[in-house]
Amino acid sequence: METVACSRYAPVAIIPLNFQCSRIIKGLKLCKLPGGFLKRNINKRHRLRYRPLVASAKGRLKGDANEETKKQYEFDENDSTQVQFNEHPLAFGSSISSMEPLIGSSCFLEEEGLGESMGKDLTVIDTKPSSVIQIPGLPDGNNGSCITSGSWEWKHKWIVNYDKAGSQNVGAPAVLFLPGFGVGSFHYDNQLRDLGRNFRVWAIDFLGQGKSLPCDDPAPPVGEVDSEENIKYWGFGPKVEPWASELVYSVDLWRDQIRNFVEQVIGEPIYVVGNSLGGFMGLYFAACYPQLVRGISLLNATPFWAFIPNSSRSPNMAKLFPWAGNFPVPPKARKLTEFVWSKISEPEAIKNVLKQVYVDHSAMTDELFSRILEVTEHPAAAASFASIIFAPQGELSFNEILLRCQEMNIPICLIYGREDPWVRPQWGQLVKSQVPDAVYYEISPAGHCPHSEVPEVVNFLLRGWIENRESQASVALPLYDDPSLLHSDLWREMEFERKGLRRSVQVRVVRSKTPFWKFFLSVFQPLLRIFGGKSYKTRI
Known part of the structure; x- marks a missing residue:
């Protein structure tokens, strides 16, 4: 001992x-x-x-x-x-x-x-x-579930791209994966190939991202325009097309997109899994339509999105902002959008962002980089980015979303990478403090996208959590079969094989609540350093 x-x-x-x-x-x-x-x-x-x-x-x-x-x-x-x-x-x-x-x-x-x-x-x-926990590696090409792509037309010319796997698993639970900002359904290929062997799984692209960008110019130019410039940037013309008159890439639009996709394509209540923005959207969707959700898992979910006030919540404040992300993009915003987009869409800039959020740089594959770069080269990408940034906030705040999910007893599973520089684990612990029954796993080393860095571990935890829910707890949750973990913050080592090599990470079950003062200091610590204050390191 x-x-x-x-x-x-x-x-x-x-x-x-x-x-x-x-x-x-x-x-x-x-x-x-x-x-x-x-x-x-x-x-x-x-x-x-x-x-x-x-x-x-x-x-x-x-x-x-x-x-x-x-x-x-x-x-x-x-x-x-x-x-x-x-x-x-x-x-x-x-x-x-x-x-x-x-x-x-x-x-x-x-x-x-x-x-x-x-x-x-x-x-x-x-x-x-204790003995190292041996978990399965990712299936190879022959053993993994086959991924197929499809498109779904939602309203007018709004085309939604999605991937699916596991269609042969009739009667198995349905799982929907929601991607983070700047990526698409391809970010979940490792989940679809692996978990598609047990469940029926889908991954979608939000409108305005991935391959769900418009097929036509929502606001075409008028008169003679340089052909190269016209091809490079869509959405900056003087008049919006009828099919795009209500198009604003906001969280309310994405919430309704998820709802209609579940009702029209999947056709039954689902387990939702979301990373970053996808986690926020999964919670928002669950809070608004709990009858369509069997459970939700958050992978380093962002706790907020958008800065422009919602007109239904703050009508007076919303009037101070003349543009709310609708098309066409105003002429005054075009130069700023083009300048910012030209900087952040450069290949070197994309690599630098990936280096920030990926602790394990070996997970930054050439395929991942090329698929992200492909999205940025779409002519509608710049205007879509502007619409996303200037779109209003949702109808519910994050605290209201959590309160609704708790009142509706929606099962929540939190899986967070400990070394995330953007969404620190304290945000997940804040969710845990407000929803005490939530299951919370922390992985180290792992960054903002644990499902991409350590898919073996995330898949193992997700599979165990879903099986626990489906068996009405007759199947134990991963790591919960060890009594010592229920009384401490002990880390356990998980070992798996990847490309012929043995690799391992540390995982722990997080039980304790986060005191407000520790959460406050952890969030505002960078500001304290900037203004010359003392640095207080809080460890939860």
């Missing part, structure tokens, strides 16, 4: 040691200390992750250790013994996430009555090393 005791209120970590021999762990030499303790004093400047940590062993051992022990550490009354960590610092508080280099090293041994002797301000965390 291995135990780590960490002070919740003081920046001190006290680790019980019971070594039979010296051990070297990430550059830290731990000598023979029968029944002794090693006290590590953690300064504020060492709280940030990935910085070296200087640990002092003198504080505790000076009074408790015998002469032989002191000699081993070569203590001097005027100098404190310090050791330098090569990599991650030790965690403080109730978090154990940054102690990964030490976990599993068999250096932490149980100390009888440790929790009682340290007082009530200590949290005892079980770090019992």
